[in-house]
Amino acid sequence: MKTANFFHAALKIQAFYCAEDVQKIGSYLLQKISVQPGSTGYKKNLLRHYQYNMKLIFSILLFLIVGFIPEFSMGNDDHEKFVYTGFTGSNLTLDGAARITSTGLIELTNDTARIKGHAFYPFKLRFRQSPNGTVQSFSLSFVFGILSSFGDIRGHGFAFFVAPSNDFTDAFPIQFLGLLNSTNNGSLSNHIFAVEFDTIQNTEFGDIDNNHVGIDINSLNSLKSYSAGFYNDKNGTSFTNVSLIGSGPIQAWVEYNGNTMQIDVTIAPLAQEKPVRPLLSLTNNLSSILTEEAYIGFSSSTGLTTGHHCILGWSFGMNSPAPVIDSTKLPKLPNLGPRSPSKLLEIILPITSALFILVIGIAIVILVRRHMRYKEVREDWEVEYGPHRFTYKDLFHATKGFSSKHLIGVGGFGRVYKGVLPKSKAEVAVKRVSYNSKQGVQQFTAEVVSMGHLQHNNVVKLHGYCRRKGEFLLVYDYMANGSLEKYLYSEQGMTTLDWGQRFKIIKDIASGLLYLHEEWDKVVIHRDVKPNNILLDEGMNGRLGDFGLARMYDHGTDPQTTHVVGTIGYLAPELVHRGKASTLTDVFAFGVFILEVTCGKKPVSEDTQANQLMLVDWVIHNWREESLLDTVDINLQGKYDIDQACLALKLGLLCSHPFPGSRPNMRQILQYLEGDVPMPELQPEHFRFHMLALMQSEGNLNPSTISLYPSPMMAEFGSISFSLDGR
Known part of the structure; x- marks a missing residue:
């Protein structure tokens, strides 16, 4: 003993x-x-x-x-303390760029870009007596200085920390101060308490300025921060700012009271006494943050700009005040001084000039591309159509840049996209129509604008147009249920239309065509009546759409002869023969349309021997054989009104009569459908010619030009144009 x-x-x-x-x-x-x-x-x-x-x-x-070893008490862990007045011969652990200089101070970083440095007390300290205990009170003080070789050009700062590990391999330099990285910043598993002395404002961390002190817990987003400075009077009311860079040695005090859980951070120039009032005070229970044992030390980093972060002295006390640091024994800060202006300019000017040229070049490219993207064709004669013209920019944004995700249809003349107009938020369908010919542009534009005045429940509203080089863009109402074609030729999962819906749609389109032919200011010939151009609104009402091929003329005048456009199977013989469209050519197409809706078959198809079959010829054959109802769509499974079906089939044959003089007009057709007037009986002599033979007679139509339709498309405004031989 x-x-x-x-x-x-x-x-x-x-x-x-x-x-x-x-x-x-x-x-x-x-x-x-x-x-x-x-x-x-x-x-x-x-x-x-x-x-x-x-x-x-x-x-x-x-x-x-x-x-x-420094002066220190070897009593029990509850009262551990130490003090360093310089670090020559000390046993601190250093990593990264950190080193102890010949004068005895710790230099955490230097003028090398993107580096990090750490200095640790070599042993873990016991911050609480048991895993579930509370963190004990502790106090520390240190003297530091931050120097820059570039004057006011500053690098990133440094931090004092308490951490469970001394391995910061995964930590990032620059704004992360060598403590954390972009992945673990803010993670509760960090168990890090730190006080940062930051000299660059990083918006991602919510920094208040480029010269501040902050209290950090598990994150570089400070819980509390304030511009660097101190209260220089006894009342703690007069505040003096301190620049962390170039102000000489600065002393810092960090204190934690385990009973009140208050954290106090105070700084002042080394020549000043410790201020009465702390710079920062925060109440936070570190018992949920710090581990039972932990390392303490300093961490610093640089980015593109650099700085020297130096520690001159350090003291620590557990459950006791930190020992006083004798300032007379501290090493001196080196006098780096700013680099000569010439060297500074040699570095900065080339970089700045290159960046300036790059930014200007990028701006020019963006402006040119933007101009080309939204470039339109405008001519003087279009001024009067201003209210009906859309800007390409609006249509571009409405369709998300004509994205394939917004593509709802493809036809022979172009593609159709769904869009939402930026200002009105109205849903529209935008059809891009190729138009390479310079002839007739003015007439076509005038007709498009005129048709924008059409107002009928069974006609899709045409809102206006936009014109670019080589294409027109037509803007229609958007129909939620798409085209009739996808219901007739049921796509997978699509419900087949019942007979009542089909008959209602036939009458809707008849009403729409009557409006175009007789009830509007001018006569409008649609020229492309077919299921793909029949659109269904939310109530499954039929609406006649796609006026890309439509033409108009005054009542009481004859339409002009034009080149043949339309879709094979819906073209009247006289249109193929003479190239002259009229209201009766629309009637012919409507007759084929009635047969297609009733029979569920396309106008032109092939048999197993690749022979061309015409729907009209097939229905005529069954009518002659007195088996007309055998042509009704088998998908209806016999659930249809026999009288209505017979009426539809016979009316379809009458409308598709090869001779225009034998066809009814749209007013008569609507009267037959409504039952207001009985339809005349069909006579065998009316159908002495097969439609296919008639269309091929006299070399007017080369059989090779008759081709099967493409498979049904989810199109709303698709149309196909054919060039026919022997016009």
Whole structure:
């Protein structure tokens, strides 16, 4: 026990005593022994036994520890403390760019870009006595300086930290200060408490400015921060700003009260006393943040701009105030000074010039591309059509750049896209129609604008147009249920129309055609009546759409002869023969349309021997054989009105009569459908010619030009144009 007492006494001797003080040690031991109870003889014998040996032991012990450890108390962990006044010969752990200079200060970073440096106290400290215990009070103070070789051009800052590990391999430099990275910033698993001294404003972390102090927990988004400075009066009301860069040595104090859970951060120039009022105060329970044991140290980094982050002195106390740092023993900050202006300009000017040229070039490219993207064709004669013209920019944005995701139909003349107009938010369908000929552009535009005045429940509204080089863009109402064709030739999962819906659609289109032919200001010939151009609104009402091929003329005049356009199977013989469209050519197409809706078959098809079959010829054949109802669409499964079906089939044959003089007009057709007027009986002599033979007679139509339709498309405004031989 006596030996233990001696060693315990020896270990409490201060570490910075010199070897010549051994005699004082002996006196100290004599004092310790003299106070022990017992006889005088016991003391004398004990002294003789230990006197020489103890002097030798303590001399060796003192020489081993002198100069190698800072002044520190080896009491229990609850009261651990240390102080460094310079770091020459210290046993701190350094990594990255950190080093101890010849003058004894820690230099965490230097003038190298994108580096990081760390300095750690070599051992973990016990911040709480048990895993579930509360964090003990602690206090630290350190003196630092931040220097720049480039004057006011500043790099990133540094931070004091408490962390469970001293491995920061995955941490990023630049704005992450060598502490965290873009993945773990803000993660609760970090268990990091830090005080940052930041000299660049990073908006991603919500920094208040480029010269601030902040309290960070698990994240570089500070819980609390304030511009660097101190309160220089006893009342704590007068504030003085301090530049973290180039202001000489600055002392910082960081204190945590384990009872009140208050964190205080204070800074002041080294020559100043510790201010009464802290710069930052925050109440936060670190017991949920810090691990039982943790490392403490400093971390710093640089980015494209650099700086020297230096630590001159450091003290720490657990459950006690941090020891006072003797400023007279601290190393001096080096005098870097700014680089000469010429060297600075040599670096910055070429970079700035290159960036300026690059930015200007990019801006020019963007402006040119934007101009070309939205470029339109406008001529003087279009001024009067202004209200009916859309800007290409609006249509481009409405269709998301004519994205394939908005494509709802493809036809021979172009593609159709769904769009939402930017200003009105109205849903529209935009058809891009190829138009390479310069002839007739003005007439076509005038007719498009005129047809924009059409107002009928069974006609799709044409809102207007836009014209670019080589194409027209026509803007229609958007019909939610798409085209009739996809219902007739049921796509997978599509419900087949029942008979009532089909008959209603036939009457709807008849009403729409009557309006175009007789009830509007001018006569409008649609020229492309077919299921693909019949659109269905939300109530499954039929509407006649796609006026891309339509032509108009005044009532009481004859239409002009034009080149043949339309779709094979719906073209009247006289249109193929003479190229003259009229209201009766629309009637012919409507008759084929009635048969197609009733029979569920396309106008032109092939048999197994690749022979062309015409729907009209097939229905005529069954009518002659008195088996007309055998042509009704089998998908109806016999669920239809027999009288209506017979009426539709016979009316379809009458309308598709090869001779225009034998066809009814649209007013008569609608009267037959409504039952207002009985339809005349069909006579065998009316159908002495097969339609296919009639169309091929006199070389007017080469059989090779008759081809099958493409498979049904989910198109709303698709149309196909054919060039026919022998016009």
